[in-house]
Amino acid sequence: MAGEKRNRIKELSDMQRAGRQKILMFTDWYEPGFKAGGPIQACKNVVAGLKGTYDFFVLCSDRDLGDQVPYKGIPVNQWIKTETGVNIWYASPDFMGKRRLLKLLEEVKPDFVYFNSMYSFKYTLLPLWILLNNRYHGKMILAPRGMLHKGALKIKYIKKVVFLKMFLLIGWSRKIIFQATDEQERKDIEFFFTGRANVAVVEDIPTFNDQPLQERSKEKGSLKCIFLSRIHPKKNLHYFLDLLKEVDHDIEIGFDIYGSEDHHDYAEQCKKIAASLPPNIKVRFMGGVPFNRVFEMLRQYHVFVLPTLGENYGHAIFEALSTGLPVMISDQTPWRNLEPLKVGWDIPLQMKEKFMDAITRAAGWDQREYMEWSEGAYTYAKEYLQELHALEKYRQLFSSPETKSILLFTDWYEPGYKAGGPIQSCRNIVNILKGEYEFYIICSDRDLGDQAPYQGIPVNKWIRNEAGVNIWYASPDFITRNRVKQLVENINPDFVYFNSMYSRLYTLLPLWVLLWNHYSGKIILAPRGMLHKGALKRKYFKKYIFLRLFRFIAWHRKVIFHATNKQEQKDILFFFSTKAKITVLDNIPNTSLRQWRSKIKRPDELSCVFISRIHPKKNLYYFLKILTELGSDVKLVFDVYGMEEDKNYAKDCRQLSSLLGTNIRVDFKGPIPYDQVFATMRAYHLFVLPTLGENYGHVIYEALSAGDPVLISDQTPWRYLENKKAGWDLPLSEKDQFKEALGKALAWKQEEYDEWSRNAFELARDSFDIPRLHDRYRKLFG
Incomplete structure (x- = not known):
């Protein structure tokens, strides 16, 4: 025995050196068990599909669901290598303990651990606790198997909800990947774990009937039905038995029930109903059936029945369809909209009359009608399997690196827009990386300068938006030391990103909390031009x-300071010396597809636009002062868009604009949402921003991409524009150069303006290598 053990350990070591990744699978039951139904099939089919790519180690019970004795002829509490090359450990009831599991984990050294249940103590909760307690670094995947569906939760509801709240509270939901088998299960998972769960939607791999469709004899007025599932309240067998009481007496129905009596009292209830049915209804309880006889059984019937309270997949439903059985099921499964395709019915449980109509209609089929539906079911299953591509999704699940999380603090985020560039900087980072990282954003519940919060957006709770980004809109009094500490502990982020240099609530306080509590992840701070x-x-x-x-x-x-250009790097080094760690990485522009479009331009007419905050830093007053010095022969329109962040400064700007002659019209339009900026830009000839300094200038990029040449200061990264015939970047000390540029722009004829406009558009289009920029942001968060 000792020699066999040494050989087995050597074999495990050889596997490690061979380079194939190993998957350790915990499941209460595995083959030759069959009484648990779908969960066994789900595991078995994953192993069968991927055993050529991965080394599987399956740890399961040594007996089937409900059995008191172990499987015959199978050794327990040791690794057995099957003929298909799968390693299985059949554990006796007293085997599953902390020390023994730790020893198995040290032997196997799995790259991935897969749990096939939500609630199992021995085969999910105990090993998961051991893995987390011992800082396991591989990927852990948990398949709830429909156990979070509202139908499944009706049984022992309070006990399950308390358990799930505890699961969330201790943070386990953030340390695993949940496998949902459809979108409904993804929603169920996110409902209980409040958007913090990492969920991969990967459909189950079904077992397909490889035999050709066999014609069944069908007479009008009779119907042979089969139920093939566990006899348990969740499967709702009594519902269908009650319906059979209402069937017309001239219809003969045979109803055979296959499945283990998982719930003894419920099985007795069903048998009692069956015994009370009229003579035209014949019900038989046939017991469990092994998987290798399932298709053989199904071929003997006309219709498959499962009025379930909820299934995350429904292997038996697919197996019935693949043998050409139309199905009569509830609408609590992924198999929907069946009747128009003539493959069966999926009916709400509260609509009993529709179930009765389906029973009557199916009983009334003649041979031709029945074969039409039977062929429809068979073809439907075959086409579904061809389009599934489930194996590839499982390979991705067991190969892609675990998604890392980024916690982003920013004073304002969408739907806010009044703060301008900093919001766009964050939004574009999230958009380009959201498929690779899990983002958590903590921001204010209101826009810059607003007294009221955003309408219709809940505050002080996580919201997962349609793009899959988690956002916490914080009320003004929410951000405190203890609350920030709790949020960080709950998320346990790999990276924390600050979108401001001076913000007390969204940089300084959370940064202090992180450092005080010895946060070990990477902290990135973007000064956003504030230096x-x-x-x-x-x-x-x-x-x-x-x-x-x-x-x-x-x-x-x-x-780590995130500088967006070389000048910002110099600014950081000036204040913090060479000991500061700096990554120079351009801001990400809006990469939506745009096309150049000509605008009408007549000589001696010019429409200009300013879109930015009205604040001394943006230097609007400087340009208005230049306008007062232009001649009376100049015809010019200047529209100002932006929030009045500095009321006194805005008042000075308005007073100065009132001194202009009628030949120059200035209009203060107020702020506009980001999604209107591009269309607004297109209505003007020239964009103006004599700023005191920008670390990037999103709005400059937007102007160029709209085909607007720009008239800006030389205090931005956008330089040498006149040489490119795309605009001017001028020293603020040279007012005459600004006047000269306006004179040239006024004089543009259509052809010359089109040249400058097209150059501006092409400069924006060609100014960034988006794939390279994407890769560099990956490295920043790498």
């Missing part, structure tokens, strides 16, 4: 003291 000399002109002394303090307490050594 630029132009931005520092406002409240200079206050900002200077803060930055000195930031450096004095050495926070700059504990974060």
Whole structure:
């Protein structure tokens, strides 16, 4: 025995060196068991489909569901290698303990661990606890197998809900990947785990009947029905038996029930109903049937029946369809809209009359009608299997790296828009990476300057939007040390990203919480141009003291600064010395597909637009002052879009604009949502932004991509524009150059303007290598 054990350990080591990845599968029952039905089939078919790619180790009970004795002739509590090359450990009831499981894990060293149940103590909860407690670093996948469906939860509801709340509270739901077999199960998982769960939708692999369709004899007025499932309240057998009481006496129905009596009292209830049925209804309880006889049994009947309270898949339903049996099932399975296809019925359980109509209609089929539906069922199953591609999805599930999480703090996020570029910076990072990372965003519940929160958006709770991003809209009094600490502990993020340099609630407080609690992940801080000399002109002394303090307490050594260009890198180094860690990485622009379009342009007419916050940093007053110095022969329209962030500054701008002559019309339009910016830009000839400093300038990119040449300061990354005939980037000390640029723009004729407009569009289009940028952001969060 000792020699066999040494040989087995050597064999396991050889597998490790061979390079094939190993999957350890925990399941209460496995073949030759059959009484548990679909969950056994689900595991068996995954193993059969992938055993050529992975080494499988299946750990299961040594007996079938409900049995008191183990399988005959099968050794227990040791690895057995089957003829198909699968390793199985049939565990006796007293085997599953902490030390023994730890020893098995050390022997197998699995790359992946797969759990085939939500609630099983021995084959899910105990091994999952051991893995987490011992800091297992592989991927853990849990398949709830429909156990979170509302129908399944009706049984022992309070006990299950308390368990699920505990599962969420202790954070296990964030440390595994849930396998949902359809979209409904994904919703069920996210309902209980509040959008924090990592869910992969991968359909079950069914067993297909490989025999050709066999014609069955069918006489009008009679029907042979089969129920093939566990006799358990969830399967709802009594519902159909009660319906049979209402069948017309001139219809003869044979109803055979196959399945283990999983719930003794419920089985007795069903037998009692069956015994009370009229003589034209013949019901037989046939007991369980092994998998290798399922198709043989199904071929003897006309219709398959399963009025279930809920199935995440329904292997027996597919097996019935694949043998040409139309099905009569509830609408609580993934198999929907069957009647129009003439393959069966999926009927709401509250609509008993529709079930009765289906029974009467099926009994009334003659041979020709029945074969039409039978062929429809067979063809439906065959086409479903051809389109499934489930094996490829399982390979992805067992190969792709575990999704890492990014916690992003930002003062404002969509649907907010008044803060401009910083919102777009975050939004574009999320959009380009959301398929590879799980994003959690904590932001204010209102837009910049607003007194009221966004309408219709719940606050102080996680919301998962349609794009799959988790957002917490925080009320003004929500962000405190303890709450931030709790949120971070719940998410356990791999990365934390701060979208501001000075924000007290959305940078400084959470950064302090992270460092105080010895957070071990990567912290990234994006100053967003707030260290630029132009931005520092406002409240200079206050900002200077803060930055000195930031450096004095050495926070700059504990974060990675995200600079969006070389100038911002220099600004960071100026304040924090060469000890600051910096990644220089361009902002991500809006990559939506756009086309150039010509705009009408007449000489001596010009429409200009400013879209940005009305704030001293954006320097709108400077351009208005230039307009007051233009001659009376200049005809110009200048529309200003943006929120008045600095009311006094906005008032000064309005007063100055009122001094302009009638030849120059200035209109303050107010802020506009981001999704209207591009269309608004297209209505003008020239974009204006004499800013004191931008680390990027999303709105400049938007203007160029709309075909607007730009008139901007030289305090942005957009440089040497005149050489490219796409605009001007001018020193703020040279007002005459701004006037000269306006004169050239006014003089443009249609052909010359089209040239500059097209150049602007092409500059935006060609300014970024999006795949390369995507890859560099992966490295930042790598």
